[in-house]
Amino acid sequence: MLLFWVFFTLFSVVTSEYNVPISQVYANTQPPKGMADDEVIEENHGNSKKIIIISLIAASAVLTVVLLLLCCLWVIRMKRLKKSTKDMQLQLDVSKRRSLVPVLSKLNSLRMGGKKGNVPVLEYNLLVEATNSFEESSKIGEGGLGRVYKACLGENVLAAVKIVNVGADKEFQNEIGWLSKIQHQNIVSLIGSSVHEDTKFLVYEMLQNGSLESHLHGATRGSTLNWSLRMKIALDIARGLEYLHERCDPAVIHRNIKSSNILLDSTFSAKLSGFSLAVTAAMQNKNDLKITESLGYLAPEYLLDGKLTDKSDVYAFGVVLLELLTGRKPVEKLSPTHQLSVVTWAMPQFTDRTKLPDILDPVIRDKMDPKHLYQVAAVAVLCVQPEPSYRPLITDVLHSLIPLVPVDLGGSLRIA
Incomplete structure:
Protein backbone atom coordinates (compact mmCIF):
# COMPACT_ATOMS: atom_id res chain seq x y z
CA MET A 1 0.00 0.00 0.00
CA LEU A 2 2.85 2.39 0.82
CA LEU A 3 4.61 1.67 -2.46
CA PHE A 4 1.36 2.17 -4.39
CA TRP A 5 0.78 5.54 -2.72
CA VAL A 6 4.34 6.67 -3.57
CA PHE A 7 3.96 5.56 -7.16
CA PHE A 8 0.59 7.30 -7.54
CA THR A 9 1.87 10.56 -6.04
CA LEU A 10 4.98 10.67 -8.21
CA PHE A 11 3.02 9.84 -11.33
CA SER A 12 0.53 12.60 -10.56
CA VAL A 13 3.29 15.18 -10.01
CA VAL A 14 5.23 14.25 -13.13
CA THR A 15 2.16 14.24 -15.37
CA SER A 16 0.35 17.23 -13.82
CA GLU A 17 1.73 19.59 -16.41
CA TYR A 18 0.09 17.54 -19.12
CA ASN A 19 -3.34 17.18 -17.51
CA VAL A 20 -5.61 19.15 -19.87
CA PRO A 21 -9.27 18.78 -20.68
CA ILE A 22 -10.08 16.08 -23.19
CA SER A 23 -11.81 18.57 -25.40
CA GLN A 24 -8.62 20.60 -25.59
CA VAL A 25 -6.59 17.50 -26.27
CA TYR A 26 -8.99 16.68 -29.08
CA ALA A 27 -8.72 20.21 -30.39
CA ASN A 28 -4.96 20.03 -30.30
CA THR A 29 -5.05 16.94 -32.45
CA GLN A 30 -6.69 18.90 -35.25
CA PRO A 31 -4.08 20.41 -37.59
CA PRO A 32 -4.02 24.21 -37.77
CA LYS A 33 -5.27 25.69 -40.93
CA GLY A 34 -2.63 25.91 -43.58
CA MET A 35 -0.33 23.26 -42.02
CA ALA A 36 0.79 20.47 -44.30
CA ASP A 37 0.09 16.83 -43.42
CA ASP A 38 3.77 15.88 -43.19
CA GLU A 39 4.34 18.77 -40.78
CA VAL A 40 1.48 17.55 -38.63
CA ILE A 41 2.94 14.01 -38.57
CA GLU A 42 6.37 15.29 -37.59
CA GLU A 43 4.94 17.40 -34.79
CA ASN A 44 2.87 14.51 -33.47
CA HIS A 45 5.92 12.25 -33.61
CA GLY A 46 7.91 14.80 -31.59
CA ASN A 47 5.14 14.98 -28.99
CA SER A 48 5.08 11.18 -28.74
CA LYS A 49 8.83 11.09 -28.10
CA LYS A 50 8.45 13.67 -25.35
CA ILE A 51 5.71 11.62 -23.71
CA ILE A 52 7.83 8.46 -23.87
CA ILE A 53 10.85 10.25 -22.36
CA ILE A 54 8.73 11.72 -19.58
CA SER A 55 7.21 8.29 -18.87
CA LEU A 56 10.66 6.71 -18.68
CA ILE A 57 11.86 9.43 -16.30
CA ALA A 58 8.79 8.94 -14.12
CA ALA A 59 9.22 5.18 -14.11
CA SER A 60 12.93 5.52 -13.24
CA ALA A 61 12.11 7.89 -10.41
CA VAL A 62 9.49 5.52 -9.01
CA LEU A 63 11.87 2.55 -9.33
CA THR A 64 14.61 4.48 -7.54
CA VAL A 65 12.28 5.37 -4.67
CA VAL A 66 11.07 1.77 -4.42
CA LEU A 67 14.65 0.48 -4.30
CA LEU A 68 15.57 3.02 -1.63
CA LEU A 69 12.57 1.99 0.45
CA LEU A 70 13.45 -1.69 0.07
CA CYS A 71 17.02 -0.97 1.12
CA CYS A 72 15.82 0.91 4.19
CA LEU A 73 13.44 -1.92 5.11
CA TRP A 74 16.25 -4.45 4.65
CA VAL A 75 18.61 -2.48 6.90
CA ILE A 76 15.91 -2.15 9.57
CA ARG A 77 15.14 -5.87 9.32
CA MET A 78 18.81 -6.82 9.63
CA LYS A 79 19.23 -4.61 12.70
CA ARG A 80 16.18 -6.16 14.33
CA LEU A 81 17.36 -9.66 13.40
CA LYS A 82 20.81 -8.99 14.83
CA LYS A 83 19.31 -7.66 18.04
CA SER A 84 16.96 -10.64 18.23
CA THR A 85 19.89 -13.04 17.74
CA LYS A 86 21.88 -11.32 20.49
CA ASP A 87 18.88 -11.46 22.83
CA MET A 88 18.34 -15.14 22.04
CA GLN A 89 22.02 -15.93 22.63
CA LEU A 90 21.91 -14.02 25.90
CA GLN A 91 18.84 -15.95 27.01
CA LEU A 92 20.56 -19.21 26.01
CA ASP A 93 23.69 -18.33 27.96
CA VAL A 94 21.58 -17.41 30.97
CA SER A 95 19.64 -20.67 30.78
CA LYS A 96 22.83 -22.69 30.46
CA ARG A 97 24.23 -21.09 33.58
CA ARG A 98 20.98 -21.17 35.55
CA SER A 99 22.47 -23.71 37.96
CA LEU A 100 25.07 -21.10 38.94
CA VAL A 101 22.59 -18.33 39.72
CA PRO A 102 22.03 -19.41 43.34
CA VAL A 103 25.78 -19.65 43.84
CA LEU A 104 26.74 -16.31 42.34
CA SER A 105 23.82 -14.45 43.87
CA LYS A 106 24.53 -15.69 47.37
CA LEU A 107 28.26 -15.05 47.36
CA ASN A 108 29.16 -12.07 49.48
CA SER A 109 30.58 -9.47 47.10
CA LEU A 110 32.94 -8.32 49.83
CA ARG A 111 34.59 -11.74 49.73
CA MET A 112 35.42 -11.42 46.07
CA GLY A 113 38.57 -9.85 44.70
CA GLY A 114 37.32 -8.84 41.26
CA LYS A 115 37.29 -10.95 38.12
CA LYS A 116 39.75 -12.81 35.94
CA GLY A 117 38.12 -12.57 32.54
CA ASN A 118 34.54 -13.74 33.14
CA VAL A 119 35.49 -15.75 36.23
CA PRO A 120 35.12 -14.22 39.72
CA VAL A 121 38.23 -14.21 41.92
CA LEU A 122 37.28 -15.49 45.38
CA GLU A 123 39.08 -14.61 48.57
CA TYR A 124 41.28 -17.34 50.02
CA ASN A 125 39.71 -17.03 53.49
CA LEU A 126 36.28 -17.77 52.03
CA LEU A 127 37.55 -21.07 50.65
CA VAL A 128 39.21 -21.95 53.96
CA GLU A 129 35.92 -21.45 55.80
CA ALA A 130 33.89 -23.23 53.13
CA THR A 131 36.05 -26.39 53.34
CA ASN A 132 36.71 -26.37 57.10
CA SER A 133 40.36 -25.55 56.46
CA PHE A 134 40.55 -28.26 53.78
CA GLU A 135 40.16 -31.00 56.32
CA GLU A 136 40.42 -34.60 55.13
CA SER A 137 36.71 -35.29 55.67
CA SER A 138 35.90 -32.63 53.07
CA LYS A 139 38.05 -34.28 50.41
CA ILE A 140 35.92 -35.80 47.63
CA GLY A 141 38.51 -36.76 45.05
CA GLU A 142 41.90 -36.31 43.47
CA GLY A 143 42.82 -36.00 39.81
CA GLY A 144 45.77 -35.20 37.63
CA LEU A 145 45.49 -31.49 38.38
CA GLY A 146 45.04 -31.71 42.14
CA ARG A 147 42.89 -32.60 45.15
CA VAL A 148 39.19 -31.69 45.25
CA TYR A 149 37.25 -30.66 48.36
CA LYS A 150 33.57 -30.21 49.07
CA ALA A 151 32.78 -26.60 50.00
CA CYS A 152 29.75 -24.79 51.34
CA LEU A 153 29.60 -21.24 50.01
CA GLY A 154 27.12 -18.82 51.51
CA GLU A 155 23.69 -20.16 52.39
CA ASN A 156 24.22 -23.89 51.98
CA VAL A 157 25.36 -23.52 48.38
CA LEU A 158 27.66 -26.42 47.56
CA ALA A 159 30.74 -26.17 45.35
CA ALA A 160 33.87 -28.19 44.57
CA VAL A 161 37.24 -26.58 45.31
CA LYS A 162 40.32 -27.95 43.58
CA ILE A 163 43.80 -27.22 44.96
CA VAL A 164 45.96 -27.09 41.84
CA ASN A 165 49.24 -29.00 42.01
CA VAL A 166 52.43 -26.97 42.27
CA GLY A 167 53.97 -26.37 38.86
CA ALA A 168 50.67 -26.69 36.97
CA ASP A 169 50.43 -22.96 36.20
CA LYS A 170 49.86 -23.50 32.48
CA GLU A 171 47.11 -26.01 33.11
CA PHE A 172 45.52 -23.64 35.66
CA GLN A 173 45.42 -20.82 33.12
CA ASN A 174 44.16 -23.15 30.40
CA GLU A 175 41.29 -24.37 32.57
CA ILE A 176 40.22 -20.82 33.36
CA GLY A 177 40.63 -19.74 29.74
CA TRP A 178 38.38 -22.44 28.32
CA LEU A 179 35.71 -22.61 31.01
CA SER A 180 35.32 -18.83 31.02
CA LYS A 181 34.32 -19.03 27.33
CA ILE A 182 32.54 -22.37 27.04
CA GLN A 183 28.96 -22.62 28.26
CA HIS A 184 26.97 -25.79 27.65
CA GLN A 185 24.60 -27.93 29.67
CA ASN A 186 26.95 -30.91 29.33
CA ILE A 187 30.12 -29.07 30.32
CA VAL A 188 30.96 -28.29 33.93
CA SER A 189 30.78 -24.63 34.98
CA LEU A 190 33.55 -22.75 36.73
CA ILE A 191 32.33 -20.56 39.60
CA GLY A 192 35.60 -18.83 40.39
CA SER A 193 39.31 -19.05 41.09
CA SER A 194 41.71 -17.93 43.78
CA VAL A 195 45.45 -17.55 44.34
CA HIS A 196 47.09 -17.58 47.76
CA GLU A 197 50.86 -17.18 47.80
CA ASP A 198 52.07 -20.03 45.53
CA THR A 199 48.85 -22.05 45.73
CA LYS A 200 46.10 -21.79 43.15
CA PHE A 201 42.46 -22.83 43.48
CA LEU A 202 39.63 -23.56 41.05
CA VAL A 203 36.00 -23.53 42.23
CA TYR A 204 33.40 -25.49 40.25
CA GLU A 205 29.70 -26.18 40.49
CA MET A 206 29.05 -29.20 42.69
CA LEU A 207 27.79 -32.32 40.91
CA GLN A 208 26.28 -34.51 43.59
CA ASN A 209 26.84 -37.93 42.05
CA GLY A 210 30.57 -37.56 41.52
CA SER A 211 32.43 -39.08 38.60
Whole structure:
Protein backbone atom coordinates (compact mmCIF):
# COMPACT_ATOMS: atom_id res chain seq x y z
CA MET A 1 0.00 0.00 0.00
CA LEU A 2 2.85 2.39 0.82
CA LEU A 3 4.61 1.67 -2.46
CA PHE A 4 1.36 2.17 -4.39
CA TRP A 5 0.78 5.54 -2.72
CA VAL A 6 4.34 6.67 -3.57
CA PHE A 7 3.96 5.56 -7.16
CA PHE A 8 0.59 7.30 -7.54
CA THR A 9 1.87 10.56 -6.04
CA LEU A 10 4.98 10.67 -8.21
CA PHE A 11 3.02 9.84 -11.33
CA SER A 12 0.53 12.60 -10.56
CA VAL A 13 3.29 15.18 -10.01
CA VAL A 14 5.23 14.25 -13.13
CA THR A 15 2.16 14.24 -15.37
CA SER A 16 0.35 17.23 -13.82
CA GLU A 17 1.73 19.59 -16.41
CA TYR A 18 0.09 17.54 -19.12
CA ASN A 19 -3.34 17.18 -17.51
CA VAL A 20 -5.61 19.15 -19.87
CA PRO A 21 -9.27 18.78 -20.68
CA ILE A 22 -10.08 16.08 -23.19
CA SER A 23 -11.81 18.57 -25.40
CA GLN A 24 -8.62 20.60 -25.59
CA VAL A 25 -6.59 17.50 -26.27
CA TYR A 26 -8.99 16.68 -29.08
CA ALA A 27 -8.72 20.21 -30.39
CA ASN A 28 -4.96 20.03 -30.30
CA THR A 29 -5.05 16.94 -32.45
CA GLN A 30 -6.69 18.90 -35.25
CA PRO A 31 -4.08 20.41 -37.59
CA PRO A 32 -4.02 24.21 -37.77
CA LYS A 33 -5.27 25.69 -40.93
CA GLY A 34 -2.63 25.91 -43.58
CA MET A 35 -0.33 23.26 -42.02
CA ALA A 36 0.79 20.47 -44.30
CA ASP A 37 0.09 16.83 -43.42
CA ASP A 38 3.77 15.88 -43.19
CA GLU A 39 4.34 18.77 -40.78
CA VAL A 40 1.48 17.55 -38.63
CA ILE A 41 2.94 14.01 -38.57
CA GLU A 42 6.37 15.29 -37.59
CA GLU A 43 4.94 17.40 -34.79
CA ASN A 44 2.87 14.51 -33.47
CA HIS A 45 5.92 12.25 -33.61
CA GLY A 46 7.91 14.80 -31.59
CA ASN A 47 5.14 14.98 -28.99
CA SER A 48 5.08 11.18 -28.74
CA LYS A 49 8.83 11.09 -28.10
CA LYS A 50 8.45 13.67 -25.35
CA ILE A 51 5.71 11.62 -23.71
CA ILE A 52 7.83 8.46 -23.87
CA ILE A 53 10.85 10.25 -22.36
CA ILE A 54 8.73 11.72 -19.58
CA SER A 55 7.21 8.29 -18.87
CA LEU A 56 10.66 6.71 -18.68
CA ILE A 57 11.86 9.43 -16.30
CA ALA A 58 8.79 8.94 -14.12
CA ALA A 59 9.22 5.18 -14.11
CA SER A 60 12.93 5.52 -13.24
CA ALA A 61 12.11 7.89 -10.41
CA VAL A 62 9.49 5.52 -9.01
CA LEU A 63 11.87 2.55 -9.33
CA THR A 64 14.61 4.48 -7.54
CA VAL A 65 12.28 5.37 -4.67
CA VAL A 66 11.07 1.77 -4.42
CA LEU A 67 14.65 0.48 -4.30
CA LEU A 68 15.57 3.02 -1.63
CA LEU A 69 12.57 1.99 0.45
CA LEU A 70 13.45 -1.69 0.07
CA CYS A 71 17.02 -0.97 1.12
CA CYS A 72 15.82 0.91 4.19
CA LEU A 73 13.44 -1.92 5.11
CA TRP A 74 16.25 -4.45 4.65
CA VAL A 75 18.61 -2.48 6.90
CA ILE A 76 15.91 -2.15 9.57
CA ARG A 77 15.14 -5.87 9.32
CA MET A 78 18.81 -6.82 9.63
CA LYS A 79 19.23 -4.61 12.70
CA ARG A 80 16.18 -6.16 14.33
CA LEU A 81 17.36 -9.66 13.40
CA LYS A 82 20.81 -8.99 14.83
CA LYS A 83 19.31 -7.66 18.04
CA SER A 84 16.96 -10.64 18.23
CA THR A 85 19.89 -13.04 17.74
CA LYS A 86 21.88 -11.32 20.49
CA ASP A 87 18.88 -11.46 22.83
CA MET A 88 18.34 -15.14 22.04
CA GLN A 89 22.02 -15.93 22.63
CA LEU A 90 21.91 -14.02 25.90
CA GLN A 91 18.84 -15.95 27.01
CA LEU A 92 20.56 -19.21 26.01
CA ASP A 93 23.69 -18.33 27.96
CA VAL A 94 21.58 -17.41 30.97
CA SER A 95 19.64 -20.67 30.78
CA LYS A 96 22.83 -22.69 30.46
CA ARG A 97 24.23 -21.09 33.58
CA ARG A 98 20.98 -21.17 35.55
CA SER A 99 22.47 -23.71 37.96
CA LEU A 100 25.07 -21.10 38.94
CA VAL A 101 22.59 -18.33 39.72
CA PRO A 102 22.03 -19.41 43.34
CA VAL A 103 25.78 -19.65 43.84
CA LEU A 104 26.74 -16.31 42.34
CA SER A 105 23.82 -14.45 43.87
CA LYS A 106 24.53 -15.69 47.37
CA LEU A 107 28.26 -15.05 47.36
CA ASN A 108 29.16 -12.07 49.48
CA SER A 109 30.58 -9.47 47.10
CA LEU A 110 32.94 -8.32 49.83
CA ARG A 111 34.59 -11.74 49.73
CA MET A 112 35.42 -11.42 46.07
CA GLY A 113 38.57 -9.85 44.70
CA GLY A 114 37.32 -8.84 41.26
CA LYS A 115 37.29 -10.95 38.12
CA LYS A 116 39.75 -12.81 35.94
CA GLY A 117 38.12 -12.57 32.54
CA ASN A 118 34.54 -13.74 33.14
CA VAL A 119 35.49 -15.75 36.23
CA PRO A 120 35.12 -14.22 39.72
CA VAL A 121 38.23 -14.21 41.92
CA LEU A 122 37.28 -15.49 45.38
CA GLU A 123 39.08 -14.61 48.57
CA TYR A 124 41.28 -17.34 50.02
CA ASN A 125 39.71 -17.03 53.49
CA LEU A 126 36.28 -17.77 52.03
CA LEU A 127 37.55 -21.07 50.65
CA VAL A 128 39.21 -21.95 53.96
CA GLU A 129 35.92 -21.45 55.80
CA ALA A 130 33.89 -23.23 53.13
CA THR A 131 36.05 -26.39 53.34
CA ASN A 132 36.71 -26.37 57.10
CA SER A 133 40.36 -25.55 56.46
CA PHE A 134 40.55 -28.26 53.78
CA GLU A 135 40.16 -31.00 56.32
CA GLU A 136 40.42 -34.60 55.13
CA SER A 137 36.71 -35.29 55.67
CA SER A 138 35.90 -32.63 53.07
CA LYS A 139 38.05 -34.28 50.41
CA ILE A 140 35.92 -35.80 47.63
CA GLY A 141 38.51 -36.76 45.05
CA GLU A 142 41.90 -36.31 43.47
CA GLY A 143 42.82 -36.00 39.81
CA GLY A 144 45.77 -35.20 37.63
CA LEU A 145 45.49 -31.49 38.38
CA GLY A 146 45.04 -31.71 42.14
CA ARG A 147 42.89 -32.60 45.15
CA VAL A 148 39.19 -31.69 45.25
CA TYR A 149 37.25 -30.66 48.36
CA LYS A 150 33.57 -30.21 49.07
CA ALA A 151 32.78 -26.60 50.00
CA CYS A 152 29.75 -24.79 51.34
CA LEU A 153 29.60 -21.24 50.01
CA GLY A 154 27.12 -18.82 51.51
CA GLU A 155 23.69 -20.16 52.39
CA ASN A 156 24.22 -23.89 51.98
CA VAL A 157 25.36 -23.52 48.38
CA LEU A 158 27.66 -26.42 47.56
CA ALA A 159 30.74 -26.17 45.35
CA ALA A 160 33.87 -28.19 44.57
CA VAL A 161 37.24 -26.58 45.31
CA LYS A 162 40.32 -27.95 43.58
CA ILE A 163 43.80 -27.22 44.96
CA VAL A 164 45.96 -27.09 41.84
CA ASN A 165 49.24 -29.00 42.01
CA VAL A 166 52.43 -26.97 42.27
CA GLY A 167 53.97 -26.37 38.86
CA ALA A 168 50.67 -26.69 36.97
CA ASP A 169 50.43 -22.96 36.20
CA LYS A 170 49.86 -23.50 32.48
CA GLU A 171 47.11 -26.01 33.11
CA PHE A 172 45.52 -23.64 35.66
CA GLN A 173 45.42 -20.82 33.12
CA ASN A 174 44.16 -23.15 30.40
CA GLU A 175 41.29 -24.37 32.57
CA ILE A 176 40.22 -20.82 33.36
CA GLY A 177 40.63 -19.74 29.74
CA TRP A 178 38.38 -22.44 28.32
CA LEU A 179 35.71 -22.61 31.01
CA SER A 180 35.32 -18.83 31.02
CA LYS A 181 34.32 -19.03 27.33
CA ILE A 182 32.54 -22.37 27.04
CA GLN A 183 28.96 -22.62 28.26
CA HIS A 184 26.97 -25.79 27.65
CA GLN A 185 24.60 -27.93 29.67
CA ASN A 186 26.95 -30.91 29.33
CA ILE A 187 30.12 -29.07 30.32
CA VAL A 188 30.96 -28.29 33.93
CA SER A 189 30.78 -24.63 34.98
CA LEU A 190 33.55 -22.75 36.73
CA ILE A 191 32.33 -20.56 39.60
CA GLY A 192 35.60 -18.83 40.39
CA SER A 193 39.31 -19.05 41.09
CA SER A 194 41.71 -17.93 43.78
CA VAL A 195 45.45 -17.55 44.34
CA HIS A 196 47.09 -17.58 47.76
CA GLU A 197 50.86 -17.18 47.80
CA ASP A 198 52.07 -20.03 45.53
CA THR A 199 48.85 -22.05 45.73
CA LYS A 200 46.10 -21.79 43.15
CA PHE A 201 42.46 -22.83 43.48
CA LEU A 202 39.63 -23.56 41.05
CA VAL A 203 36.00 -23.53 42.23
CA TYR A 204 33.40 -25.49 40.25
CA GLU A 205 29.70 -26.18 40.49
CA MET A 206 29.05 -29.20 42.69
CA LEU A 207 27.79 -32.32 40.91
CA GLN A 208 26.28 -34.51 43.59
CA ASN A 209 26.84 -37.93 42.05
CA GLY A 210 30.57 -37.56 41.52
CA SER A 211 32.43 -39.08 38.60
CA LEU A 212 31.44 -41.87 36.24
CA GLU A 213 34.65 -43.66 37.24
CA SER A 214 33.55 -43.84 40.88
CA HIS A 215 30.24 -45.44 39.87
CA LEU A 216 31.67 -47.98 37.44
CA HIS A 217 34.87 -48.91 39.24
CA GLY A 218 34.20 -47.88 42.84
CA ALA A 219 32.50 -49.66 45.70
CA THR A 220 29.11 -49.95 43.98
CA ARG A 221 30.64 -51.57 40.85
CA GLY A 222 28.08 -49.98 38.54
CA SER A 223 24.97 -51.07 40.46
CA THR A 224 23.65 -47.48 40.48
CA LEU A 225 23.61 -47.33 36.68
CA ASN A 226 21.01 -49.29 34.73
CA TRP A 227 21.01 -49.58 30.93
CA SER A 228 18.93 -46.44 30.33
CA LEU A 229 21.10 -44.30 32.60
CA ARG A 230 24.27 -45.54 30.91
CA MET A 231 22.87 -44.63 27.51
CA LYS A 232 21.81 -41.22 28.84
CA ILE A 233 25.36 -40.62 30.09
CA ALA A 234 26.82 -41.66 26.72
CA LEU A 235 24.40 -39.31 24.95
CA ASP A 236 25.29 -36.41 27.27
CA ILE A 237 29.02 -36.94 26.66
CA ALA A 238 28.41 -37.02 22.90
CA ARG A 239 26.45 -33.76 23.13
CA GLY A 240 29.25 -32.07 25.03
CA LEU A 241 31.85 -33.23 22.53
CA GLU A 242 29.65 -32.27 19.58
CA TYR A 243 29.49 -28.75 20.99
CA LEU A 244 33.29 -28.59 21.26
CA HIS A 245 33.96 -30.08 17.81
CA GLU A 246 31.16 -28.54 15.77
CA ARG A 247 29.85 -25.45 17.57
CA CYS A 248 33.05 -23.82 18.79
CA ASP A 249 35.10 -21.71 16.38
CA PRO A 250 37.85 -22.77 16.19
CA ALA A 251 37.00 -26.34 17.12
CA VAL A 252 38.15 -27.48 20.56
CA ILE A 253 39.80 -30.85 21.19
CA HIS A 254 39.23 -31.88 24.80
CA ARG A 255 42.22 -34.22 24.78
CA ASN A 256 41.47 -35.70 28.19
CA ILE A 257 38.20 -37.63 27.86
CA LYS A 258 38.03 -40.34 30.51
CA SER A 259 35.51 -41.62 33.03
CA SER A 260 37.07 -39.66 35.89
CA ASN A 261 36.48 -36.42 33.95
CA ILE A 262 32.80 -37.20 33.40
CA LEU A 263 30.80 -35.81 36.32
CA LEU A 264 27.19 -36.64 37.18
CA ASP A 265 24.61 -34.38 38.78
CA SER A 266 21.66 -35.42 40.96
CA THR A 267 19.70 -36.69 37.94
CA PHE A 268 22.74 -38.48 36.46
CA SER A 269 23.09 -35.92 33.70
CA ALA A 270 26.73 -36.01 32.59
CA LYS A 271 29.08 -33.05 32.23
CA LEU A 272 32.59 -32.94 30.83
CA SER A 273 35.32 -31.58 33.09
CA GLY A 274 39.13 -31.48 33.00
CA PHE A 275 39.86 -28.79 30.40
CA SER A 276 43.42 -28.12 31.54
CA LEU A 277 44.82 -29.92 28.47
CA ALA A 278 42.25 -28.77 25.90
CA VAL A 279 43.56 -27.22 22.69
CA THR A 280 42.18 -25.89 19.43
CA ALA A 281 42.33 -28.01 16.30
CA ALA A 282 45.13 -25.80 14.96
CA MET A 283 47.48 -26.63 17.87
CA GLN A 284 48.77 -29.99 16.67
CA ASN A 285 52.51 -29.55 16.96
CA LYS A 286 53.87 -32.61 18.74
CA ASN A 287 56.52 -30.51 20.50
CA ASP A 288 53.81 -28.36 22.10
CA LEU A 289 51.99 -31.31 23.66
CA LYS A 290 52.79 -33.44 26.65
CA ILE A 291 51.34 -36.93 26.72
CA THR A 292 50.17 -36.95 30.31
CA GLU A 293 46.71 -38.45 29.92
CA SER A 294 45.74 -41.94 31.01
CA LEU A 295 47.19 -44.34 28.46
CA GLY A 296 44.02 -46.43 28.15
CA TYR A 297 42.19 -43.56 26.45
CA LEU A 298 44.91 -42.42 24.05
CA ALA A 299 44.33 -42.88 20.33
CA PRO A 300 47.16 -44.84 18.63
CA GLU A 301 48.09 -42.04 16.20
CA TYR A 302 48.43 -39.59 19.10
CA LEU A 303 50.40 -41.99 21.27
CA LEU A 304 52.83 -42.97 18.51
CA ASP A 305 53.08 -39.88 16.30
CA GLY A 306 51.62 -37.04 18.37
CA LYS A 307 48.93 -36.49 15.73
CA LEU A 308 45.95 -34.85 17.38
CA THR A 309 42.50 -34.33 15.81
CA ASP A 310 38.87 -34.42 16.88
CA LYS A 311 39.00 -38.16 16.08
CA SER A 312 41.34 -38.51 19.09
CA ASP A 313 38.42 -37.47 21.31
CA VAL A 314 36.15 -39.89 19.43
CA TYR A 315 38.56 -42.74 20.26
CA ALA A 316 38.53 -41.82 23.96
CA PHE A 317 34.72 -41.63 23.84
CA GLY A 318 34.70 -45.15 22.40
CA VAL A 319 36.78 -46.37 25.35
CA VAL A 320 34.29 -44.80 27.79
CA LEU A 321 31.46 -46.50 25.87
CA LEU A 322 33.25 -49.84 26.32
CA GLU A 323 33.50 -49.11 30.04
CA LEU A 324 29.76 -48.47 30.18
CA LEU A 325 29.01 -51.72 28.36
CA THR A 326 31.47 -54.07 30.06
CA GLY A 327 32.10 -52.47 33.45
CA ARG A 328 35.83 -53.03 32.91
CA LYS A 329 38.55 -50.45 33.48
CA PRO A 330 40.30 -48.98 30.42
CA VAL A 331 43.44 -50.91 31.39
CA GLU A 332 43.39 -54.05 33.53
CA LYS A 333 46.58 -55.04 35.31
CA LEU A 334 47.01 -58.78 34.87
CA SER A 335 50.47 -58.98 36.43
CA PRO A 336 53.25 -56.62 37.53
CA THR A 337 54.59 -56.63 33.98
CA HIS A 338 51.50 -57.24 31.88
CA GLN A 339 48.46 -55.03 31.25
CA LEU A 340 45.46 -55.52 28.97
CA SER A 341 43.44 -52.65 27.54
CA VAL A 342 39.67 -52.95 27.28
CA VAL A 343 39.95 -52.20 23.55
CA THR A 344 42.29 -55.15 22.92
CA TRP A 345 40.12 -57.42 25.05
CA ALA A 346 36.73 -56.36 23.69
CA MET A 347 37.30 -55.91 19.95
CA PRO A 348 37.46 -59.64 18.99
CA GLN A 349 34.39 -60.43 21.11
CA PHE A 350 32.32 -57.44 20.06
CA THR A 351 32.44 -58.57 16.45
CA ASP A 352 30.69 -61.82 17.40
CA ARG A 353 27.06 -61.24 18.34
CA THR A 354 26.75 -64.59 20.06
CA LYS A 355 29.50 -63.64 22.55
CA LEU A 356 28.37 -60.07 23.15
CA PRO A 357 25.78 -60.66 25.90
CA ASP A 358 28.24 -62.77 27.89
CA ILE A 359 30.88 -60.06 28.19
CA LEU A 360 28.52 -57.29 29.35
CA ASP A 361 28.57 -55.84 32.83
CA PRO A 362 26.39 -58.25 34.90
CA VAL A 363 24.40 -55.25 36.18
CA ILE A 364 22.89 -54.67 32.72
CA ARG A 365 23.10 -58.14 31.20
CA ASP A 366 19.80 -59.23 29.59
CA LYS A 367 18.15 -55.95 30.61
CA MET A 368 17.94 -54.18 27.27
CA ASP A 369 16.60 -54.68 23.78
CA PRO A 370 19.23 -56.85 21.98
CA LYS A 371 18.91 -54.67 18.87
CA HIS A 372 19.89 -51.63 20.93
CA LEU A 373 22.83 -53.50 22.40
CA TYR A 374 24.13 -54.43 18.95
CA GLN A 375 23.79 -50.83 17.78
CA VAL A 376 25.73 -49.42 20.73
CA ALA A 377 28.39 -52.11 20.39
CA ALA A 378 28.76 -51.23 16.70
CA VAL A 379 29.22 -47.54 17.59
CA ALA A 380 31.87 -48.42 20.19
CA VAL A 381 33.77 -50.63 17.71
CA LEU A 382 33.78 -47.86 15.10
CA CYS A 383 34.97 -45.25 17.60
CA VAL A 384 38.04 -47.26 18.64
CA GLN A 385 39.21 -48.14 15.14
CA PRO A 386 43.03 -47.83 14.86
CA GLU A 387 42.73 -45.78 11.67
CA PRO A 388 41.30 -42.30 12.44
CA SER A 389 39.55 -42.00 9.07
CA TYR A 390 37.46 -45.09 9.89
CA ARG A 391 36.09 -43.49 13.06
CA PRO A 392 32.80 -41.59 12.82
CA LEU A 393 32.38 -37.91 13.54
CA ILE A 394 30.95 -37.21 16.97
CA THR A 395 27.87 -35.77 15.24
CA ASP A 396 27.19 -39.18 13.67
CA VAL A 397 27.67 -40.84 17.06
CA LEU A 398 25.22 -38.40 18.62
CA HIS A 399 22.51 -39.12 16.07
CA SER A 400 23.07 -42.86 16.49
CA LEU A 401 22.50 -42.68 20.25
CA ILE A 402 19.47 -40.37 20.39
CA PRO A 403 16.95 -43.07 19.27
CA LEU A 404 18.28 -45.45 21.95
CA VAL A 405 17.64 -43.15 24.92
CA PRO A 406 14.14 -42.73 26.42
CA VAL A 407 12.40 -39.42 25.84
CA ASP A 408 12.31 -38.57 29.55
CA LEU A 409 16.11 -38.97 29.65
CA GLY A 410 16.81 -36.70 26.68
CA GLY A 411 16.51 -39.08 23.74
CA SER A 412 13.71 -39.91 21.32
CA LEU A 413 12.89 -43.51 22.34
CA ARG A 414 9.26 -43.99 23.35
CA ILE A 415 8.78 -46.99 25.60
CA ALA A 416 5.39 -48.70 25.40
